[in-house]
Amino acid sequence: MSKNTSPYHEAGRILNELLSSKSGGRGLKSIAFSNSKTRGGPSKATYATVCKSMQHLPAINSVLNHSGGRLRKAIGIDTVHNKGLMYVMLYELLFGKYKSIRGGGRLKRMIVKHERELREGVSEHREMVDGLTRATPQFPRYARVNVMRTSIEAMAEMLKASFVENSTRESNCGDSMNLKRSIFMDPHVPDLLVMHPSASSFLHQDHDAVKSGKIVLQDKSSCFSALALARGNPNISLNCDFIDACAAPGNKTTHLAALVAASLADVSRTTKKGKNLTQSSTIFAFERSSSRFKTLKSRIDAIVPSSSLNKSSTKVVVQPLLSDFLKSDSKDPQFANVRGILLDPSCSGSGIVNSLDRWLEDAETDGNKDDPTTGTKADRIKSLSNFQLVALTHAMSFPSVDRIVYSTCSVNNEENELVVGKALSEVNKTINGSVGDEWILVAPACLDHWPRRGNPEIGGLSKTQAQCLIRCDGLDGDETNGFFVSYFERKRVRSESEDAERTGTSCSIVNDVKLPVYQGQFASIQETAPKTKHRLCQKNVNLMGRTHIVHLWTLQHVPP
Ligand SMILES: C[S@@+](CC[C@H](N)C(=O)[O-])C[C@H]1O[C@@H](n2cnc3c(N)ncnc32)[C@H](O)[C@@H]1O
Incomplete structure (x- = not known):
């Protein structure tokens, strides 16, 4: 032959x-x-x-x-x-x-x-x-439903049919088949579906629902960035503009758009009749690489409905900018209403540990492949860390901005806690006289129950500050890639919102669809079972004028 x-x-x-x-x-x-x-x-x-x-x-x-x-x-x-x-x-x-x-x-x-x-x-x-x-753990297939274009019900129906169509004869019997065809809601990220890893065989980038922007394939950890910016403090308004400083391919930009759109719609619904308040928000999405900018634009077109189609009184517009964020003018009038910045810069990608095909896909999309640095690994990390610090301090220099999320898909302290600690000390030193303008680390309320936190004593961070930081570790049972998220607020925002009555749903996922909530059911197929246990209580609550079934989650660390 x-x-x-x-x-x-x-x-x-x-x-x-x-x-x-x-x-x-x-x-x-x-x-x-x-x-x-x-x-x-x-x-x-x-x-x-x-x-x-x-x-x-x-x-x-x-x-x-x-x-x-x-x-x-x-x-x-x-x-x-x-x-x-x-x-x-x-x-x-x-x-x-x-x-x-x-x-x-x-x-x-x-x-x-x-x-x-x-x-x-x-x-x-x-x-x-x-x-x-x-050594390479298989994580569940996560699929974020783009509720700006479709509903969770519609996608769950479509996926159930796809499971039947795609199941092989050998998997066609018993409990294992039932588990393989199950669809769960994630306990932390709204609108995120959790499926068996084998669902990746049909639910990949070429699936119609993904190409048409109804589903975004995004690792759970990478959903934490936009979530922390939009729901990190439930008492601050999202009726403002945002910047995504390093946006391509646009997973976090479009996630932020969906979260802002949902919040603005909720506020509109609860606004008294006759007030006719239009809620709007522009997200400026910077990308400096022209090839990646093309991907960003096409993803935005597919995922975010254009404002002309958006007949509701809420409007979220994503404006892609082929531009270097570091060269942006923090006092440019077009950014005068920007209150929040999402900064997810190029990084070493050292946290990406999931299954091979997704590792390779992510290297193409999420990880940094364009940093110009060469040389040893240590040189490269140092150079990335310097760039990340410059980007974060630049974000902190926007006078109108009062909340920032800085995240990486790296597990290196140099790209994470060290950058955060240095940025805080460098920037706060220069803010003298203007009381309340200092930046502080805040634990994002929406991730109250996420147990893995930052490493203390790096970059001068105290234990309390490190507790505000979120880390994910796929090699230690988190069923996600390695990831890092920090959420900053101006000091004045914190004191204002501490006075306000807490109205948010910090640790809850609204589950009107009645899909079961994921509690690590797929982890038994892994060598590394999750080290967290989820305890569920279910309540009917009145949220923004509507009654929802709300699942409240407590996460407990399981001792080794
Ligand atoms: C880690 S990726 C961002 C992934 C993105 N947040 C997502 O979730 O889809 C970093 C991106 O930032 C871009 N980038 C790096 N430095 C930049 C700069 N100074 N200004 C704008 N974009 C930059 C890179 O080209 C790359 O596309």
Whole structure:
């Protein structure tokens, strides 16, 4: 059988490209769909084979490299023309479902000659191999419903039908099928659906609901940024403008738009008849890279209804700006009504740990791939940290702004607590005389019950300040990527809102749809079960004039 007729040929081609420098940092999807012989891209089976082979590469290499790389040399993996195909075959033989290689060909013959030693290698190093293959946790498939375009009910119905359509025969029975087809509401982020990780096989960037902007595929942790800005302090008005300083591809911008639109609509509904108050907000979305700006614009067009279509008395407009935020003029009159800034700058992306295909997708979209720094990892982090500090202090210089969220998908202290601590001390030093203008860290009310907090004593932060910071750790049971969120307010805002009666729903998710609330049901499939337990109480409450079923959550840390 020639190599082109191998059933793994296409998977091998994709893997070759991923492994080579030719990929230029492109994600799995864009490689898979480019040059594919089949219209519409590779088959689901091929796509899954590539993902699984990539996931098992560390384990395969550890078996090959043992004993000074004797097996590596024996099968000739570094000298064959089609290394990707050989890796796929090794995956199929050692870890695949049938533990055998279909088809024939020279590469197969080179491998099976050493089959016995390869299998011995796997069993001798079972523990290490298991550790390596499990190192990448699989998180639930999160899907944020864009309630500006559709409803949770409509999306839940559509997804239920998709589950039935896409289930394989083997998963078609018993409890495991029920769990795989379940749709939950997230306990922290409104409008966020939680599904089994296998839902990613059909619910990906090419799904119609995603392309049309009805669903945004966004990791739970990355929803915390806009949530903290819009609901960090339930007593401050959202009837103002915002800046998203580093916006592309626009997940957080559009999330902020949805949250502001919902709050303004609620206020409009409760405004007494006759007042006819128009609530409006503009979100200025900065992006300095022209290629990423194009993505940002098309995502905004798909997700945010244009104001001409928006017939209600509330109006949220997202205005994309192809511009460097660091060069923006904080006193520009167009920003006079900006009260909040969302700053989610380029970062090392060291927190991104989820399943391989999403890791690669996220590297394309969320993580920083455009920072100009080169050199050692330490140099790169330092340079990013300097840039992040400049961006945060610039955000703090806008006179009309009184709340800021700074977030990263990094787990490095240098990009997180250190930046926060330095920004506070640098900026507050310069604010003398104007009482109440100082910046302080505030624990976002909407994440009151999120247990993982910041690291104290870094950048001069006290324990109390570190308690205001939110951290997520996917390697320690949070079922999200590693993430960091800080929420700042001007001191005066805090004292004003402390006087006001607390009206918000800081730890509640409005669940009119009656979907069950996620309590870690998918975590049993993980090695790293969540370390938090959710305790639920359900209440009927009157919120902004409407009666809702509100789920109030308490999260408890489970001791190891
Ligand atoms: C981490 S990504 C933002 C992800 C985005 N918040 C989201 O959730 O979809 C950082 C983005 O900031 C952009 N960026 C970096 N420095 C910038 C600057 N000085 N001004 C504007 N955009 C910048 C990068 O090009 C990149 O697109």
